[in-house]
Structures are given as C-alpha cells and as structure tokens.
Amino acid sequence: MSEVKNVLVLGAGQMGSGIAQVSLMAGYNVSLVDIKQEFVDKGASGIEKGLKKLESKGKLGEGVTADNLMAKLTKSISLEDAVKSADIVIEAVVERMDIKKQVCKTVMDNGPDHVIFASNTSTMSITEIGKDSGAPERVCGMHFFNPVALMRCIEVIRSDDTSDETFETAMAVAETLPCLRGARYIAPVLKEGPGFIVNRMNAPVNIYIGWVFDTAKEKGLDWAQIDADAGGKMPMGPCELADYVGLDTMIHTMNYYKETLSEDFEPPQVVKDMVENGNLGAKTEQGFYDWSQGREGIKAKVKAAEPAGLFNLEKSMAIMLNEGCRILDEGIASGYKIIDDANMAGMNSPGPFGWGKKNFEKAAQILEELADETGKDYFRPIELMKSGGFKKMRK
Ligand SMILES: NC(=O)c1ccc[n+]([C@@H]2O[C@H](COP(=O)([O-])OP(=O)(O)OC[C@H]3O[C@@H](n4cnc5c(N)ncnc54)[C@H](O)[C@@H]3O)[C@@H](O)[C@H]2O)c1
Numbered sequence: 001m002s003e004v005k006n007v008l009v010l011g012a013g014q015m016g017s018g019i020a021q022v023s024l025m026a027g028y029n030v031s032l033v034d035i036k037q038e039f040v041d042k043g044a045s046g047i048e049k050g051l052k053k054l055e056s057k058g059k060l061g062e063g064v065t066a067d068n069l070m071a072k073l074t075k076s077i078s079l080e081d082a083v084k085s086a087d088i089v090i091e092a093v094v095e096r097m098d099i100k101k102q103v104c105k106t107v108m109d110n111g112p113d114h115v116i117f118a119s120n121t122s123t124m125s126i127t128e129i130g131k132d133s134g135a136p137e138r139v140c141g142m143h144f145f146n147p148v149a150l151m152r153c154i155e156v157i158r159s160d161d162t163s164d165e166t167f168e169t170a171m172a173v174a175e176t177l178p179c180l181r182g183a184r185y186i187a188p189v190l191k192e193g194p195g196f197i198v199n200r201m202n203a204p205v206n207i208y209i210g211w212v213f214d215t216a217k218e219k220g221l222d223w224a225q226i227d228a229d230a231g232g233k234m235p236m237g238p239c240e241l242a243d244y245v246g247l248d249t250m251i252h253t254m255n256y257y258k259e260t261l262s263e264d265f266e267p268p269q270v271v272k273d274m275v276e277n278g279n280l281g282a283k284t285e286q287g288f289y290d291w292s293q294g295r296e297g298i299k300a301k302v303k304a305a306e307p308a309g310l311f312n313l314e315k316s317m318a319i320m321l322n323e324g325c326r327i328l329d330e331g332i333a334s335g336y337k338i339i340d341d342a343n344m345a346g347m348n349s350p351g352p353f354g355w356g357k358k359n360f361e362k363a364a365q366i367l368e369e370l371a372d373e374t375g376k377d378y379f380r381p382i383e384l385m386k387s388g389g390f391k392k393m394r395k
Pocket of ligand 1: 011012035036120
C-alpha cells in the first residue's frame with residue numbers, strides 16, 4: 001500500500017468541494033483543480049466558509065483552525081502541473097465519459113509512477129475510464145454521497161483492472177476522511193456494475209413507484225392519498241420525494257437503468273408528461289404538488305388525505321431484498337451486512353436484509369404477485385432470495 005500525503009481533487013463543484021474539505025480535515029495537503037480560476041476560487045471559498053462554521057462550533061478538534069487547514073490547500077487550473085506532486089487524484093468533474101477518460105490519461109501521463117486515479121462517477125464504467133490511460137491498474141472508483149461531509153458512506157470500487165495495491169490504498173484513504181454525522185462507512189465494491197451497491201439496490205423501487213403513479217392517475221386518486229400510504233414511515237411520501245429530487249432526474253435515472261439493467265425501468269407516463277410540460281417538481285415549484293408556498297402546505301394535505309391503499313412499504317422492502325441478492329449473486333458485494341450497512345450510511349435508512357432474513361418466503365410471494373399484477377418481470381424473485389441462500393453470505 002502506498003503512502004498518501006498529497007490529495008488532488010479534480011473538479012471544484014458540489015462534490016469536489018466537499019471531498020476537498022474532508023480531505024483537509026483528515027490532514028492531507030490538498031490541491032483543488034478546475035478549468036477556470038473562478039470555479040476554483042468559488043470552491044475554495046465555500047470550503048473556507050464550511051471550515052469556519054465548524055471551527056466556531058468547536059468541531060474541528062483541539063488546536064485546529066480553519067486558517068491552519070486552508071494553508072494546506074493549493075488552487076490550480078493546470079492539472080498537468082498540479083498532478084506532479086499528487087499521490088492520489090479524486091476526480092469529481094462533470095459526468096461525461098470523454099472528459100473523465102481525458103483527465104485520467106493526463107494524470108497518468110504527468111503524475112508520479114505511483115499516483116492513483118479515483119473516480120467519483122455515479123454511473124460510468126471505471127474500467128472504461130482507465131482503459132486507455134496507460135495505467136489502468138492504478139484506476140478505481142471512490143463514490144461519495146451528497147453532501148460529502150454529512151453522508152457517512154463511501155463506496156470504493158474495483159474495475160476489471162484495478163490492482164490490489166490501488167484498491168487497498170483507496171480503501172485506506174477513504175477510511176481517514178472524517179464525517180460530521182458519525183463514523184465513516186467504507187463499502188468495498190468488488191466488481192463494477194450499474195449503481196454500484198446503494199443506488200443499485202434502491203433503483204428498482206422506482207419501477208414500482210412509477211407503476212403506483214400511473215395506476216393512481218388511472219383511478220383518479222389524489223397524489224396526497226399516495227403519500228398518505230407511507231403513513232409517516234418515510235420522511236417524505238413517494239410523490240413528494242419525486243418532486244423534491246426532481247422529476248427530470250427520476251426520468252434520467254430510470255433511463256440509465258433501462259439501458260443497463262432492464263426494459264422494465266421505463267419511466268412512468270405521468271412523470272414523462274409533467275416533465276414535457278416543464279413541471280420538474282420543487283425546483284420549478286410545480287410537479288405532483290404546487291411548491292410555491294413551501295413544504296408546509298403539502299405536509300398538511302398529506303396528513304388530511306385518506307390513504308389510497310396502493311403504495312406499500314413492504315413491497316419496496318421485498319424489491320430491495322431481491323436486488324440486494326442480485327448484488328450478492330453477481331459478486332459485487334461479498335456479504336449482506338455490507339449492503340445493509342452501506343444503505344444505512346448512504347441513504348440514512350435500513351437495508352432490507354434484517355427484515356428479509358425472517359421474511360424471505362413472504363417476500364418471494366409478494367414479488368411473484370407484484371410481477372403478475374404489474375407485468376414487470378424484473379420483480380420476479382431470484383433463486384438466491386427465494387431459497388434464503390443469501391443468509392449464508394453474511395460477510
Ligand atoms: N451531485 C451528486 O449528488 C453526486 C453524487 C455522487 C457522485 N456525483 C458525481 O460527481 C461528479 C461531479 O458532480 P457534481 O455534482 O460535483 O458536479 P458539478 O457540476 O457541481 O461540478 C463539476 C465540476 O467539474 C468541473 N470540470 C469540468 N470539466 C473539468 C475538467 N476537464 N477538469 C477539471 N474540472 C472540470 C466543472 O467546472 C465543475 O466545477 C459527477 O461525476 C457526478 O456524477 C455526484
């Protein structure tokens with residue numbers, strides 16, 4: 001495992017700034033690199049603000065000040081130069097394969113012989129990013145959750161070419177990065193696949209939610225009735241949550257899984273219609289709900305609504321259990337404890353296996369019925385789930 005002192009964070013946007021901040025807090029020398037001075041300056045001033053706030057709350061630790069930490073941050077708009085002294089590059093540039101491949105090659109062409117390139121991509125193949133870089137064995141994934149300082153999970157991903165040494169070093173660096181909301185949790189992802197662990201396991205719940213949306217429309221139900229089905233067991237019901245995340249984002253994400261996993265991820269017609277009319281949810285103040293008066297009115301509406309009896313949380317859990325078993329079956333994670341822990345650390349909500357260990361037979365029945373009812377075969381339980389065989393794969 002190589003020693004890491006100098007971290008280069010490439011891309012000073014939302015994720016890059018967060019990664020640079022926690023890297024400074026871990027004690028590394030950090031170089032923040034973007035394509036324009038104004039982007040680097042904006043990123044750096046956000047980091048400084050964040051650190052000052054933590055200092056004022058006494059959260060930086062004994063004798064540590066924001067100024068001390070900021071003194072370890074250098075800014076650059078030349079990756080070629082900045083990478084010369086880097087031990088690891090954590091990449092958080094825009095989600096475009098051509099750009100990711102290009103910066104990866106620049107890092108390998110200009111960096112020291114031991115430099116590691118860790119990509120924070122959400123959707124792209126790490127193997128592809130590293131393939132033409134000249135050193136694919138030193139490329140891996142390091143997938144953070146937003147906001148970086150608050151979400152405990154980091155998934156460290158092996159590509160087809162990642163060496164053991166690269167993987168171990170990336171795991172070790174990830175372990176050192178502090179989190180403001182409890183202990184960091186690092187999930188080793190042994191093989192790449194769409195959505196890695198956490199996003200993948202949650203993805204097919206959207207097939208179900210999409211079906212609920214379209215069925216509710218057909219039946220003339222009120223959206224608040226669907227959210228009332230969640231019965232206060234979720235911080236937001238599915239309609240409110242979809243609005244909050246962005247209806248365009250929901251379509252984009254489902255289309256990605258439609259391409260990479262199954263046709264059954266076809267986005268719901270109701271949401272496609274809203275997006276076509278420019279209603280993207282909270283950000284345009286109109287989606288399932290009118291957001292112009294804030295969230296309070298929506299909450300009151302849901303509270304007053306008669307539940308529709310259409311959306312059922314147990315079905316979501318069964319879907320996640322099946323997907324978690326696919327993740328085990330495909331060798332992406334070695335055990336279900338990692339999957340449950342990663343879900344808690346990345347989504348702040350329990351994974352399905354605690355429930356599933358006792359309820360897998362019931363879950364299999366729920367899923368068969370759901371597949372029949374919706375016509376979505378992706379819901380059919382896989383053998384590892386139906387048989388309870390996953391119970392032997394704890395670690
Ligand atoms: N936002 C999230 O919730 C989230 C979560 C996990 C992973 N990600 C991934 O993190 C990456 C960054 O996302 P973001 O939300 O921070 O985006 P962002 O748009 O806020 O920031 C991207 C930054 O990259 C810079 N950039 C573009 N080309 C560059 C280049 N060639 N060299 C250096 N910098 C360059 C841009 O100027 C911008 O500052 C993406 O791959 C995204 O998929 C995002």
